[in-house]
Amino acid sequence: MKRNRPKYxxxxxxxxxxxxxxxxxxxxxxxxxxxxxVADGTIYLYFRNKEDILISLFQEKMGNFIELIEGKIAGKTxxxxxxxxxxxxxxxxxxxxxxxxxxxxxxxxxxxxxxxxKINDVLKGYLKLIDKIVVExxxxxxxxxxxxxxxxxxxxxxxxxxxxxxxVMSDAKYDLLSLAGPLHQMLVxxxxxxTAGN
Amino acid sequence: MKRNRPKYxxxxxxxxxxxxxxxxxxxxxxxxxxxxxVADGTIYLYFRNKEDILISLFQEKMGNFIELIEGKIAGKTxxxxxxxxxxxxxxxxxxxxxxxxxxxxxxxxxxxxxxxxKINDVLKGYLKLIDKIVVExxxxxxxxxxxxxxxxxxxxxxxxxxxxxxxVMSDAKYDLLSLAGPLHQMLVxxxxxxTAGN
Amino acid sequence: MKRNRPKYxxxxxxxxxxxxxxxxxxxxxxxxxxxxxVADGTIYLYFRNKEDILISLFQEKMGNFIELIEGKIAGKTxxxxxxxxxxxxxxxxxxxxxxxxxxxxxxxxxxxxxxxxKINDVLKGYLKLIDKIVVExxxxxxxxxxxxxxxxxxxxxxxxxxxxxxxVMSDAKYDLLSLAGPLHQMLVxxxxxxTAGN
Amino acid sequence: MKRNRPKYxxxxxxxxxxxxxxxxxxxxxxxxxxxxxVADGTIYLYFRNKEDILISLFQEKMGNFIELIEGKIAGKTxxxxxxxxxxxxxxxxxxxxxxxxxxxxxxxxxxxxxxxxKINDVLKGYLKLIDKIVVExxxxxxxxxxxxxxxxxxxxxxxxxxxxxxxVMSDAKYDLLSLAGPLHQMLVxxxxxxTAGN
DNA sequence: TATGAATGAGTGTTCATTCAT
DNA sequence: AATGAATGAACACTCATTCAT
Numbered sequence: 001m002k003r004n005r006p007k008y009x010x011x012x013x014x015x016x017x018x019x020x021x022x023x024x025x026x027x028x029x030x031x032x033x034x035x036x037x038v039a040d041g042t043i044y045l046y047f048r049n050k051e052d053i054l055i056s057l058f059q060e061k062m063g064n065f066i067e068l069i070e071g072k073i074a075g076k077t078x079x080x081x082x083x084x085x086x087x088x089x090x091x092x093x094x095x096x097x098x099x100x101x102x103x104x105x106x107x108x109x110x111x112x113x114x115x116x117x118k119i120n121d122v123l124k125g126y127l128k129l130i131d132k133i134v135v136e137x138x139x140x141x142x143x144x145x146x147x148x149x150x151x152x153x154x155x156x157x158x159x160x161x162x163x164x165x166x167x168v169m170s171d172a173k174y175d176l177l178s179l180a181g182p183l184h185q186m187l188v189x190x191x192x193x194x195t196a197g198n
Numbered sequence: 199m200k201r202n203r204p205k206y207x208x209x210x211x212x213x214x215x216x217x218x219x220x221x222x223x224x225x226x227x228x229x230x231x232x233x234x235x236v237a238d239g240t241i242y243l244y245f246r247n248k249e250d251i252l253i254s255l256f257q258e259k260m261g262n263f264i265e266l267i268e269g270k271i272a273g274k275t276x277x278x279x280x281x282x283x284x285x286x287x288x289x290x291x292x293x294x295x296x297x298x299x300x301x302x303x304x305x306x307x308x309x310x311x312x313x314x315x316k317i318n319d320v321l322k323g324y325l326k327l328i329d330k331i332v333v334e335x336x337x338x339x340x341x342x343x344x345x346x347x348x349x350x351x352x353x354x355x356x357x358x359x360x361x362x363x364x365x366v367m368s369d370a371k372y373d374l375l376s377l378a379g380p381l382h383q384m385l386v387x388x389x390x391x392x393t394a395g396n
Numbered sequence: 397m398k399r400n401r402p403k404y405x406x407x408x409x410x411x412x413x414x415x416x417x418x419x420x421x422x423x424x425x426x427x428x429x430x431x432x433x434v435a436d437g438t439i440y441l442y443f444r445n446k447e448d449i450l451i452s453l454f455q456e457k458m459g460n461f462i463e464l465i466e467g468k469i470a471g472k473t474x475x476x477x478x479x480x481x482x483x484x485x486x487x488x489x490x491x492x493x494x495x496x497x498x499x500x501x502x503x504x505x506x507x508x509x510x511x512x513x514k515i516n517d518v519l520k521g522y523l524k525l526i527d528k529i530v531v532e533x534x535x536x537x538x539x540x541x542x543x544x545x546x547x548x549x550x551x552x553x554x555x556x557x558x559x560x561x562x563x564v565m566s567d568a569k570y571d572l573l574s575l576a577g578p579l580h581q582m583l584v585x586x587x588x589x590x591t592a593g594n
Numbered sequence: 595m596k597r598n599r600p601k602y603x604x605x606x607x608x609x610x611x612x613x614x615x616x617x618x619x620x621x622x623x624x625x626x627x628x629x630x631x632v633a634d635g636t637i638y639l640y641f642r643n644k645e646d647i648l649i650s651l652f653q654e655k656m657g658n659f660i661e662l663i664e665g666k667i668a669g670k671t672x673x674x675x676x677x678x679x680x681x682x683x684x685x686x687x688x689x690x691x692x693x694x695x696x697x698x699x700x701x702x703x704x705x706x707x708x709x710x711x712k713i714n715d716v717l718k719g720y721l722k723l724i725d726k727i728v729v730e731x732x733x734x735x736x737x738x739x740x741x742x743x744x745x746x747x748x749x750x751x752x753x754x755x756x757x758x759x760x761x762v763m764s765d766a767k768y769d770l771l772s773l774a775g776p777l778h779q780m781l782v783x784x785x786x787x788x789t790a791g792n
Numbered sequence: 793t794a795t796g797a798a799t800g801a802g803t804g805t806t807c808a809t810t811c812a813t
Numbered sequence: 814a815a816t817g818a819a820t821g822a823a824c825a826c827t828c829a830t831t832c833a834t
């Protein structure tokens with residue numbers, strides 16, 4: 001169960017590939033093992049069970065992403081700028097790894113309730129990040145004073161998520177990154193920020 | 199396969215109850231048959247297969263809902279008013295049938311990709327309705343001229359969906375209907391509409 | 397799970413054959429199903445799980461045997477005669493169904509502790525029968541007054557069981573039934589009964 | 595594979611502990627290795643395979659026991675006295691090492707047929723010892739002239755074995771040693787010996 | 793129409809054994 | 814001699830669907 005050995009990430013990356021290409025329900029442990037170039041049994045030296053592979057996958061990938069964004073945001077002053085950075089980073093992250101995008105946006109959502117609850121725990125870190133930006137925006141008078149933080153967070157996350165899911169389901173037929181600007185404008189307007197062109 | 203016989207809706211309603219109470223992965227055909235008071239084999243006189251039950255369920259329930267909203271919206275003049283009506287109706291619909299809410303917001307999303315694609319077909323009718331309101335809002339100068347219709351639609355649907363999902367996952371612990379006003383304000387602001395209090 | 401349908405006994409008899417011929421650890425459910433002439437899944441319409449097949453097997457076969465002996469014994473007057481009847485019946489039963497003998501004497505004993513505990517429950521009926529004969533023998537002054545009933549029962553059962561197991565492990569090379577007389581004499585002597593030839 | 599190195603007995607003793615505490619089916623090689631304080635692979639420097647550990651265990655422990663009894667019996671004159679010594683020694687041996695008792699009476703019997711045949715080879719030394727006492731008893735006119743030696747041996751071994759097994763399965767709740775006298779009386783009576791109190 | 797007994801394909805996980813170091 | 818990471822074969826059980834009645 002040593003999570004710092006090379007085979008740990010090797011198996012997780014193999015799981016991403018197999019799930020993305022074959023789909024969640026066709027991602028048998030034996031297929032993941034084959035893709036990772038290890039024996040079936042070796043999987044269980046690094047993960048408790050199949051579910052543990054999927055949770056670990058989400059934690060590693062989403063966890064890294066959240067840390068990445070936190071770093072990028074730290075350099076920005078206003079909530080509006082921070083939100084732009086978050087939107088851009090999110091779209092870049094998704095567009096940069098199509099396999100991972102398919103896995104997190106489509107395939108992993110068909111998992112059972114237990115797994116989804118654990119995935120939600122990981123997501124909470126991301127939602128808290130959004131909350132912090134919204135609260136800051138209100139305090140700095142960038143956003144409406146009477147803005148409901150939870151609703152604003154649900155708008156920001158729901159909109160980005162829906163945008164990304166639509167894009168993934170379209171087989172990435174159009175340019176996702178160019179949507180960052182317009183998307184950002186909608187979200188800050190929704191938060192009560194008055195953009196110039198309005 | 200006659201869809202107008204009483205047992206057709208009887209089976210669909212049984213499916214809603216079973217899925218809501220037991221969860222998607224515990225909703226075996228035999229359980230649905232038992233709940234509907236028919237034999238397992240009878241199911242296959244009305245539906246091609248299990249997937250067909252779920253698609254039909256979504257079509258019947260969501261189809262009714264779309265028709266309902268279309269009627270309500272027809273009586274409104276402005277896009278802003280129409281959007282408020284849509285948000286209110288959506289929240290009322292969800293809050294009014296907790297079984298159906300659990301099924302559509304949580305359980306049916308665990309279905310495989312094929313089923314989800316077919317569910318999306320049904321949703322398209324709803325998304326078109328939103329598109330129509332957005333286009334009208336732009337033409338009537340209520341919304342920004344340069345508003346991206348697809349993005350606006352994704353914001354509106356994504357935000358409502360995320361709000362409802364969060365509420366369902368919280369076991370409906372708070373009042374959903376009272377969120378309609380604030381939710382609506384965020385969405386129209388996002389579309390470039392200047393509300394009074396801003 | 398209806399235990400009075402023909403397939404119930406059909407599956408149990410198939411299990412006896414497969415276990416006797418292939419051994420306990422090679423008696424996969426699929427082999428039993430094939431031998432019974434039914435599909436794998438059909439097994440589970442009649443038994444909860446594999447363990448349930450084995451317990452039921454023991455209950456049906458041993459249960460019948462105990463009833464059989466009880467009937468035969470009822471016709472006898474003295475404890476000595478009853479014990480002879482029990483020994484003869486036991487040896488006849490075993491010698492009459494070599495498959496069943498292998499299963500109960502050798503194969504089923506390799507089962508796990510849970511299963512063995514349940515098998516012991518069934519055996520208790522047999523042990524109680526022995527106890528009754530011993531108690532009667534003491535009361536009727538056929539056996540020693542100070543005979544320890546539990547020890548006598550362990551001698552009677554242990555001796556018969558060891559005799560039968562040795563015979564089964566020898567591949568039934570010699571005549572088992574002819575041992576009934578000498579075996580019986582030893583046991584009643586052990587209980588304090590004075591046989592003529594002594 | 596040198597059986598006189600310290601680790602040989604170290605591993606056997608570890609096997610006794612692990613099997614007694616966890617049960618036969620939970621006694622994985624890795625657990626035995628851990629208990630013995632050696633690496634998994636080291637086991638295979640001293641034993642051909644897992645079965646070889648168990649056979650060796652039985653040989654070492656039972657072999658010692660047989661030698662012990664042979665010595666004790668040598669000092670006795672009559673077959674009746676020798677049998678008493680055997681019964682007492684057997685019960686003392688079992689009662690003195692509860693781990694070993696569990697292993698030999700309960701756990702090792704769940705092994706497969708091959709292993710049981712090899713265990714029987716070890717037991718033959720014990721059975722021959724019993725045979726010798728019985729033959730001597732007949733020759734010395736202590737036992738019946740027409741006593742069947744094999745049956746007598748099966749009675750003696752089967753009775754002791756059943757008594758011990760029942761005691762072990764009862765979690766050693768009562769005093770086993772005090773049964774030696776009554777047990778012995780039953781056995782010699784069974785062999786045709788007339789005890790005083792009869 | 794309606795029934796429900798029967799079907800049979802499909803998979804996560806364990807653990808004795810090996811072998812490069 | 815000793816290690817322990819890696820191997821890979823093996824199997825009980827579920828449930829959507831069928832079809833004889």
